[in-house]
Amino acid sequence: MSAVPALAVEDLSVEFRTRSGVVKVLEHVGFSVDKGETVALVGESGSGKSVTAFAVMGILDAAGKVTSGRAMFGGADLLALNEHDLAEQRGRELSMIFQNPRTALNPIRRVGRQIADVLVRHGGATRNDAPRAAIEMLKKVRIPDPERRAEAYPFELSGGMCQRIMIAIALACRPALLIADEPTTGLDVTTQAVIMDLIGELAGEAGMATIFITHDLALAAEYCDRIVVMHAGHIVEAAPARELFAHPRHPYSAKLLAATPGETVSLADMASIPGGLPDLRRTDLPACRYSGRCERRLDECTQPLPQRTMGERHVVACWNPL
Amino acid sequence: MTGETPASPPGPLLDIAELAKRFTVGSKQGLLARATSFRKPVAPLPQLHAVDEVSFTIGRGETVGLVGESGCGKSTLVRLINRLLDPTSGSIRLGGAELADFKARDFAANPHRARIQMVFQDAGDSLNPRYTAADAIADPVRRLKKMSGAQLKARIAELADMTGLPRELLQRFPHQLSGGQKARVGIARAIAVEPELLILDEPTAALDVSVQVVILQLLQQLKRELGMSYLFVSHDLNVVRLLCDRVLVMYLGKVVEQGPAAEVFADPKHPYTKALISAIPQAEPEQRVGRLRLGGEPRSPIDPDPTVCRFYGRCPKGTPRCAEEMPLLRPAGPARQVACHFA
Numbered sequence: 200m201s202a203v204p205a206l207a208v209e210d211l212s213v214e215f216r217t218r219s220g221v222v223k224v225l226e227h228v229g230f231s232v233d234k235g236e237t238v239a240l241v242g243e244s245g246s247g248k249s250v251t252a253f254a255v256m257g258i259l260d261a262a263g264k265v266t267s268g269r270a271m272f273g274g275a276d277l278l279a280l281n282e283h284d285l286a287e288q289r290g291r292e293l294s295m296i297f298q299n300p301r302t303a304l305n306p307i308r309r310v311g312r313q314i315a316d317v318l319v320r321h322g323g324a325t326r327n328d329a330p331r332a333a334i335e336m337l338k339k340v341r342i343p344d345p346e347r348r349a350e351a352y353p354f355e356l357s358g359g360m361c362q363r364i365m366i367a368i369a370l371a372c373r374p375a376l377l378i379a380d381e382p383t384t385g386l387d388v389t390t391q392a393v394i395m396d397l398i399g400e401l402a403g404e405a406g407m408a409t410i411f412i413t414h415d416l417a418l419a420a421e422y423c424d425r426i427v428v429m430h431a432g433h434i435v436e437a438a439p440a441r442e443l444f445a446h447p448r449h450p451y452s453a454k455l456l457a458a459t460p461g462e463t464v465s466l467a468d469m470a471s472i473p474g475g476l477p478d479l480r481r482t483d484l485p486a487c488r489y490s491g492r493c494e495r496r497l498d499e500c501t502q503p504l505p506q507r508t509m510g511e512r513h514v515v516a517c518w519n520p521l
Numbered sequence: 522m523t524g525e526t527p528a529s530p531p532g533p534l535l536d537i538a539e540l541a542k543r544f545t546v547g548s549k550q551g552l553l554a555r556a557t558s559f560r561k562p563v564a565p566l567p568q569l570h571a572v573d574e575v576s577f578t579i580g581r582g583e584t585v586g587l588v589g590e591s592g593c594g595k596s597t598l599v600r601l602i603n604r605l606l607d608p609t610s611g612s613i614r615l616g617g618a619e620l621a622d623f624k625a626r627d628f629a630a631n632p633h634r635a636r637i638q639m640v641f642q643d644a645g646d647s648l649n650p651r652y653t654a655a656d657a658i659a660d661p662v663r664r665l666k667k668m669s670g671a672q673l674k675a676r677i678a679e680l681a682d683m684t685g686l687p688r689e690l691l692q693r694f695p696h697q698l699s700g701g702q703k704a705r706v707g708i709a710r711a712i713a714v715e716p717e718l719l720i721l722d723e724p725t726a727a728l729d730v731s732v733q734v735v736i737l738q739l740l741q742q743l744k745r746e747l748g749m750s751y752l753f754v755s756h757d758l759n760v761v762r763l764l765c766d767r768v769l770v771m772y773l774g775k776v777v778e779q780g781p782a783a784e785v786f787a788d789p790k791h792p793y794t795k796a797l798i799s800a801i802p803q804a805e806p807e808q809r810v811g812r813l814r815l816g817g818e819p820r821s822p823i824d825p826d827p828t829v830c831r832f833y834g835r836c837p838k839g840t841p842r843c844a845e846e847m848p849l850l851r852p853a854g855p856a857r858q859v860a861c862h863f864a
Binding site for chain 2: 243244341343357358360387388389390391392393396414415416417418420421422440441444454455458459460461464465466467469470471472475
């Protein structure tokens, strides 16, 4: 029923070479995002959410190496493109919003110029009309008094404003795919709500596919169509947001939900997830990287993980799902 | 002050009355110009009203949540109560003793120092990287309780057990500990001197949800066992709801609403509190009653107009009256107070 997805990541594996050995950061990661769809990648720190995004964007650290997989985007494999072609795609067709807007913006360049830079480099604007277009973008992300704010440096703006500038830069050339890496971490809840509404609205208008990386399950559920749960470099479950909340099938997803503070739970009812992530440098990592922490472990769990379909677009990688 | 006994006199543990802190901010004139302008009368410098006439109490064994956006004065208020900053005016009474008169710079040597302790936001940043976990916990005990030798050692082991920190980790440095373990060290050193009031500044903000639960449960348990009061600063409202008996909502230096946590969350009265609660991410958005988003930016805290409501301009209600008369905190129910003309 669905057409060709905007982005299809297949069998992506990434390793990092470190002094203390090779770390298998991602293993056989596969998911897709349709046009106009918002997909959340959630998981604890160290689960590989950001590495997945960096690999797709081609901005992995020098120590990181893609060992297998494809990321099909607009008919081309992003992982196979050379740096020059990738640079043409980035900014125009794919763009990213980073976690900390203050460190991601250039501190000694006026924000209006930073937006204009993208428009000139990727949007086909000339140096003369770029400033006007930049102000248009500032209006679009609802910055009050855009003419004056275009002349400001990042340190003169609040965190929420800086994040809006980042969004303006990311969306200036109407990309087909936006990756937002924890765009609201460190912002106030009221600002977070405004920023998330804004991303949602602009994405909806342009039919943009969005990958939203977060550790906040409630936030993911409110703003995303589907949720992909990651644990220690594996995708353990992918499901429509509502369904995941109502019926999590992977034991890890269920534990994560139980640990998320919400409206109806009390502190006594909440449970932590015992154990921690396995050491990914090990050469004898179990097939299921959650099995060391899992209460539902069976003998089969040492076998390669199955991908079980539990419903429409609901896949779980578990031998003994809930 | 020396004649006072800390053994529970009646009344609340902490009584804050009309506490204010104003910072002087730069003028257009340069420092040199000001220094040499001895003849011309100098205009008063602009004042940033960080905390503006705040009054509240914390009962014994009570957990009070302090919420509000960044820049609203939460941290300044906490630093005032913790006596790391000197207030401009107002009083801070802890179990009958007036603390506002002591100078912050001398407070470290004050006998009252042990009564208020703090757990800082990022345990990783607030621990000395060259101190082992045991050193970090021992430091306040040695200084404030004058313990040493075997007694000190036994106390450290006891604190490690209380906070669930495995004893074999005591000789490790912060970089050898996980986020949750560092949080435990931060809590252990704060409770080491048996404070009556523990101030928690976003103690779980840097932790994953799975670890956050354990730390919150630990805090809950310690409070029960040791009978401390908590002032819990956070902007994760879901966490505040879990842990706190009462909440204070701050906006631009003022307390705009306070009351029992359950009541405030179920039925917020101040428009800012409404917006705050409406912004909590929710897994089932259709259950949300009304969706409220704040436009604009907060007003400037520098020399604010004393007759204008601080929330005016961002408030969805804003009427001419709000620009002429500052709403005062007034009762709105048995245990609640709201500062809004329309609540």
